[in-house]
Amino acid sequence: MGGLREVAAPFVVPGPCGVAIRTRLKHLTAEDEKVLRLIGDHLSSLASRDLKARCAAGLAHDSDQWAQRKRVLTEESSSRWAGSITKATHDQWALARRGQLAHLQGLEAGVRTITHRLSLPLGEKGSKRAPGGYDTRQEWFAKSRRLRLLDDRLRAARAEWEAGVVRVVRGGKRLLNTRHHLEQAQLTEQQWRTRWQAVRRFLQADGESGKRFGNETIRVTPDGEVSIKLPAPLAHLANAAHGRYVLATRVVFAHRGEQWADRIQANRAVAYRIHEDTGRSRWYLTASWTIPPVRTVPLEAARAGGLIGVDTNADHLAAWRLDTHGNPVGAPLRFGYDLTGTTQHRDAQIRHALIRLLHFAKRHGLAIAVENLDFAAEKTREKHGRKKRFRNLICGLPAGRLRARLVSMAAELGIPVIAVDPAYTSRWGAQHWQKPLTSKTRKTTRHDAAAVAIGRRALGHPIRRRTAPPRTHQSDGYGHRTVQARPEVLGREGTRPRVPGPRTRSVPPDAASTRATRTPKTVRDVRSDQEWVQDSLLLTD
Template identity: 70%
Template structure:
């Protein structure tokens, strides 16, 4: 339970490393015949995938393994048994993803309804606290929100009815691209150009890996030399240029990133999944290889943090980092790794990757094997009803990629041999600024609130308290206006000698020594003599 009104701090833990691997390369040197085969195969398999997805969504919650087998059996004559397996599995995964999105949508609607109901019950103009918003500012806003409450309740009822019935709504190719058709001017696209994007987004050229098969995949096969071939669907078998209804492409697939690992895997005939897709904007074809590898056994937190950590405070425009030793003491100077979260999603993702790359390289150079980050989750805070008219803050929460940053950091850190420690984010910024910002600031080093928060994050990961002991009032200190626990600086001379005599009482129990024995430790009231003083003469 919470103490002194503070919520319970969750224990820190080592984040398990990612087990999935995906690499991508461009298919260069495709001939006209190669592209024609890819377009025909993608369009044909895409139509089968759309039909199968419709059947899966119609089955809803009544779907069973027997229904899955019937769907696969029905697709096999028009493709192949392996293509049918990939299509049915993709439809099932898409339906499951839509169900998870539906659950998140319902949770957001419920949070919005509860927040509006609470604020409507408060008097108009009632000021809220730091954690909870108050009432609405005017009668007009109160009336508008009461109407919005009715809209959200209707949406919530419809969404809950769909979930209870097992209904989901999926757009192959993406809902955003579908809505772009009605705003071609704003998207700066012609209808023909939009059609190219739409068709490319609905093609299906993906095959699951098969362990024990040659090169790890019988449907889309890539040899160690880069030769790529696919098993053509039955209606396109006349386009084959190799045995067993296969088509061998002129282009070579060369994986520069993780190439040795991929080569070793396919030479051992381990499963590797492939996906071929077309970038309509650039007019390029790409192939992505992915596989699963066994997760490395997790190490205990005490072993991971034995050599110190790098505490990281995540902010809207930068990562504030500071290296700490095993005792929780900051070493060196703080570092900042900036990024820009404005623009489209691909730009934001690239900015996050570059910042994390610089952070990991600096961590390796420092000789540290652990990074401590806050276990952030803004999913419950993204509703616009919770933060009222703070549009800038709501936009910040909506665009901040907490899940993507955590996944990126875990995957990238594992490749560098660096562990990631997740800590509870409660009070790290507040206590860091209160207890560490001023003590760490010097004439040549300006420490920000975010730098101090990184120290707080690192100390919590190491198991040390964040808050420092507060000095008692001057009149309650044994040495009056001087702190008893203050240590002498490294350049202070004579710090090992006895304390000089001062007039007046030194403690509340006994007066200070006086006269010629004031500095003699052997002449004071003590239970034993000091070990370094000997009363026996050294010579006769």
């Protein structure tokens, strides 16, 4: 057991700190769409120039340069539009910087792994902690060449990191590269350009507390009227007072509409974003705001009424309900999803699976225990080598997306989410729970057993079912055998209550009194003159 790593303690996951809701802008006129595109294209050009200036500043950027960038943009838009653009630019640069650090760490990990494996003899077996040597001389030679390639990439990435140089594409690198593969994407050049312009348009404004309806740039009234403050070069397009353009549509937020209405009526900050879905020819409005962090319940209170352990897999969620003592209750649950197809389809599949899980937990008053998964260091080809199937399996697990969705949806229903260390849950769950929970009518899978292990770890119990009884005494004379009763449970040290009557159903009810007068089978009794005489043959050797 000395080679096992230390298992971290479970904890209650804090709730979300922000809210975002979306609705469709229906019945827009041709003039409305034209004005929205003109505003978005104009602000997009300003955002591109500002992003270029921010990337050129690099690590030397300070608050004075930020103020200067904002003053330059204010001349061609407004102070509020300039503030939204500079803030979005800074967030985009910071995101690229974090991605650059992750790429740098991945290159370092790959170099370390290849260097270690090249130093080992061919065919040497690896361990749980480190991989072994390469199988063939050909593979060793190919990996030595790859090491030189990774070294060059690492030096270049490290130099860019130290200089503060980042690479950002407004609109996304994937869509940009699609321009060179239009036939594979089944797009014409005009369709691609329309999509490219729609993604790059800038139509978002940050909220301001104390201002009318929480936002002066993009204003939405309680009755659903949407108006936009036009940039200075487009002021001639205004159809309302104070250089504003009012859309011909009225919006209604079906989800969290009451919360949104309460915020804007109290003039609290609400940020808005307008974007076009070119595939559906639709326009959408997204409202977002921050909320105070949800106060999480104590761990003991979260698991006081039992919980449901959940094991995340590539195509389903395996779950099992456990009581406070860590015993599985009822039958295992399975919530399936299909992660093929478009992004919207995959997101909807995960959402529907989580809804069914949350409804079950809410109906029975249970907390949810999940693994605190992080596959950032587990997806490298250098660590797992030729195990392509395993690497694809890890990449297919929607760990981050599912965790974010689960936390936000559970917070709305008031369901605590407990995160546990994922170490050895699948292995120990299959070892201790898969066979005992399998019967003639129910086949327990490895994932079901892992769900039980996750739930027991969240409850603070060991994963194994029982401790071994003393070898010198195969009874309860040495105390309670199981580890499932906690110290505060009354009667845990008491003796087993005696159940009167026979122990098997095959014995008739009067067998207890008959058994008391029955003589051993090794003694042959002969009745002679009302005396008991023992056969002398039994006394001989």
